[in-house]
Amino acid sequence: MSDTATTMFVQEARDLLEGLEDMLLDLEADPRPEKVDAVFRALHTIKGSGAMFGFDDLSQFTHHFEDAFDKVREGRLAVDGRLVDLSLRARDLMRSLLEDAEGARTREAEARAVLIRATADLTGPGTQADRATSAQAAAPPKEATRFDIFFRPAPDDLINGMRPDLLIEEIGALGPISVALDLGRVPPLDDLDPTRCWLGWHMSLTTSQGEDALRDVFIFADEAELTITPHTAMAAPEPDSPAPDDPAPARDAAVTRGGGSIRVESQRLDDMMDRLGELVIVQARLDQISRRIGDPMLETVVEEIDRLVTGLRDTTLSTRMLPIEMVFGKFRRVVRDLSGELEKTVALVTEGGETEIDKSVIDKLSEPLVHMIRNAIDHGIDDAETRRKAGKPAGGTVRLSATQEGGEVLITIADDGRGLDADAIRARAVERGLIEEAAVLSEAELHQLIFAPGFSTAKELTSISGRGVGMDAVKTTVDALRGQIQVASTAGRGTAITLRLPVSLAIIDGLLVRLGDAVYVIPLSSVEECVELDLAERHRESGRTMLQIRETLVPFLDLADIFNQPASTEPRRRVVIVRADGARLGLVVDDILGQNQTVIKTLSVFHRDVAGFAGATILGDGAVALILDVAVMIRTALEARDTPSVRLRRQAR
């Protein structure tokens, strides 16, 4: 079996198992025959193809569940929670048998046995799998026997592709043979349809093979007239039925193939994106040159190219887009398992699953979302009793929604639970040394603390903060995706956590700023406004200098300061107000140059540990500009709120 085919099978099986989980979850609510069939087909395909590609354990294990669903199809077994539970667990085990055949074999042999036993309990005795492996009964060697064979194909057999000559040749290979043609049925020439077969053959064969071997030669000729008469014994009974070990018919698993879609290796999409990035850069250079030359004819062409490149960019970006439903689907399972485990009734409601987001974002999103949903169910939603006392319905609801806003996708996980307890969070943060006892924090800043590393540990969390397991991991992932987290919570009413994520990771809109001779890019999605430094009054508050922007005080950093450069002497400097994670910060720069579309390139391993940069890009004039990592800047400012001058720290690698 070729490696490529095996790889393909693994991918197909993955997709099937992914779909199977949904189907099983659907089944519980709606056990219509079509849904049962769909489950059966998926299991059937995994069993059949698994055996072809050497996944014997997977195939054999799957066989048991295929049997169970065969019984369901035949109405001999009812779909209930127990069957769905077992099948979901079986599906997980199939997944690990697929991914790690060797490891799973040893590690999970026991789990497998347990599941098989449990299924057997459910399905009753005598499942097909129990008698599945029928030994290939080798016919005992025989002495040479003479057989008289008569063979007359059905009239349609020729048009249906049969080659009688090959069959006779094949019979002839079994031993010495003589063949005589029977023309008795050939009609008069006028009536003869040359596409139909009228001939028959008498053969006399001497062979040490048994009659079964002879019949095997004609296995496909089941419409034909065939008599085989051994000369030493009586004619054997007709073994007409084919191999018995396979169950009912099944359509191949429903491989989703939306309106003429194709599967493309994601590496190719990445390569395409890289090329496009370069094209955008060259195009910016072309723009600049064309402006300098000022030739109207050239400008027309350049504008046309601009338009085409923009179109090409949008199309290319859209090929990488996937509906967020792809991750939402997984959460039905999480919610079902967890509400069972915690004995809470929780419904999951999803909205906006059709919202599209870059594939690389989706890939990284599923784990943080699972964390957040777990937290919502575990610590946000109270038990039925408490909820009833609070005048809420006994069952809680977790609402998972997605929507696009400009260049960002907003994913919100909202529960109707007890809400965050601001006092408890503050107390915990002080205890953990995350904030000073006297620190003045806005509600948003307080809420952000649940994402701080070390804010809480699993053991203590339930009673105190209500939230926190893995939330710092959520934050890390969202930061890496250049996204932001917003928290809204009302005591007693519930909590909504919103992830703001860029639709695409490859190209962003940037604000170009200048500091000395250097140009930097600030992602436009985190820019709130730009003001002149002179117009902003400075205030001191709890040991740090703040800028007064209209009515509010905003902490600020001078880029020259954090970049370790001599103090700027420029007369009219600017402040860019950025926002991340619910906090605002002013970044002082020498000048604002304008906006541009920026292709993000990552920095090499030599610069990965330099804090404060999300990557770099190439400007129209060919110069490299660094892209600021706003979240890191804000964190730096918050951490160093009492230090007058701040340096970016190196990150631990």
Add this chain to the structure above:
Amino acid sequence: MTRSVLTVDDSASIRETIAFTLEAEGFEVVGAADGSEGLSQVQNRRFDLVITDLNMPVMNGFDFIRGARATPNGAGVPIVMLTTESKPEAKAEGKAAGATGWINKPFDGEKLVTIVKKLVG
């Protein structure tokens, strides 16, 4: 002359397996992802052998076989159906539609070659 095989299956891994096996036997292998793609292939040229799955989206194997038999290029060409079960109805239905033979999944290269040899020599 190189002999040609059309393999009709919605599963790329099965198509690849067949291609891998039969190319080693000197066949030219052409793939189609469902019955209707398969049918347009058959309408365009004559293959020495067709291998088709039965359960496919868009157009299933039975309809494909019937369609193929009805075109001049498809008459008389050996058509093997891939049966994922040996339930007699599916085979009987396939045979009635005009299939020449079948091969049960799972199959390995050896089994495939045996059947191909049997049907096209």
Add this chain to the structure above:
Amino acid sequence: MNGGARIAGTPASRSSEMLLLFSLSGETFGITVSNVSEVLDPIPPTEIPNADPFAAAVVNVRGAIVPLIDIRRRLRIRVTTEDGDTRIVVLDLPIGGVPTKIAMIADAVTKVIETDLGALEPIPELGARWPKKFVEGVARHDGDLVVLLDPQTLFDPDEPTAPDMQETTT
């Protein structure tokens, strides 16, 4: 005599190698041509604030953003001001298993020579100014000494840069 032993054990087939010779602060260094992708005129660098002085900037090499590396920071050579012959030697090296482009500053690129690696001498124990781990050995060419660098250690991103070797005066 670590270096000597290693070279003695090198198979004969690798004994002849093309070297690109370049100079830094008056010393001649060699690097195997197979690592060199191209030699370019100086490119305006973009400094990365707070970066290690060994890799203090990035440059645009044909649309790729490439770290600009000053190996003098590791070789403990004083940094003199650039003259007109400054070149950027672009290298393709596997770094941590990943093919990586690196732009290396050279005062001048002199020539390409063929040398017999079997005739490499280990760097002298005494009087060697360059950290031994960055050097494969010393070759003689036209009566001059050529220091053959070991790119794997020299460009190791995890190697700490000597803190005291910055901006020494001549």
